Amino acid sequence: MSTPTPIRAQSVLDLIKNRRTYYQLNKELTISKERIQEIVKEALREVPSSFNSQPNRVIVLFDAEHDKFWNLAEEVLRTVVPPENWEPTGKKLAMFKAGAATILFFEDQNTVDQMAAKFPIFADKMPIWALQSDAMLQFTIWVALEAEGLGANLQHYNPIVDSKVAQEWNVPTNWRLNAQLVIGGRAAPPGEKTYIPDEERFRVFGA
Template sequence: MSQPFLDAVRARRSIYAIGKESPLPVAQIEEIIKQAVLHAPSSFNSQAGRVVLLIGKEHDDLWELIRSTLREVQSPEHFENTNGRLTGFQKGYGTILFFEDQAALNQFKDKYASYKDDFDSFSLQSSGILQYIVWTALEKEGYGATLQHYYKDGVAEKIRARWNLPDSWKLISEVPFGKPTGEPYPKQFQPVEERFKSFH
């Protein structure tokens, strides 16, 4: 039955209040991510997803890098709100960075020219699936996490430089995670009848 899977789907939430405790050792977190990377589907089996795990000081350094970068480009009023969010993410145990390798995608754009203009969309769809698998698996193991998108204003370039990552790796998102220290916000649902149709 699919019920255990759907239970995990329902349990996955955006949890912003996280701490530096970890229900699992690093090796088990790595194994969860490796299995997701191996088995997440991708269009034309392009396998362009790339993932970086940052724990401890590396995790703290990431959010300091983002903080210092955004402080330079945002107004003081805007940065005050941003800084509060960044501090919350930094309180977590680790962060997972998700990338899509443009060099790998370009090979498929050349090979399947009639789909060339579609591969960027395909890539985001594949990355979304990979992110969702990792996020849901972590929450199943007792972590809280959120999906973040800090890649503009030079952030992505500085991250690639700091961790010596290939220029072809396009940053898609960050998932800060840790043991929950608070509850998720109440979730509002639009009527499913307005969002789903079945013909038979």
């Protein structure tokens, strides 16, 4: 087995610091669809999970399939949002649809249930740990794609779109949708990022 090439911590931290939420996107990809798929698949392989259970699942939607997802989201939301309140919701959905692709993040409930049965002492923690792994995957892909010059924003239109998604893309019943990462070209700068003081959220002992 080859030894991994050393990477300085600051290089990783710089990528994390440069990650931002880009709401204004367009359909101009800075890298190929093939490269995006490679990044997603490599992240799927390498992101950790409890007991190496690997519960994460992903579907990537490009072009017309991406548009279809946001059309389905609009179809569902129009049944629950009153017409007089529709305008802000419609604008948000149009903003997401303006992007080039959507990455759907799922967790395999069969895997979670199997791990709970295998390790009953941790049964109540398995769903939490699966979500933590999925969150790491979302963030890893987000950072990696932004490092390639793309913009992205993370959305959560589950569970209201779940049944439509399952029907349209033949999603296994044991896959539970957790989040949607919208990606595309950067059509406008991100908003200002603010921070609460370190003193309010960090403590150290013994240093």
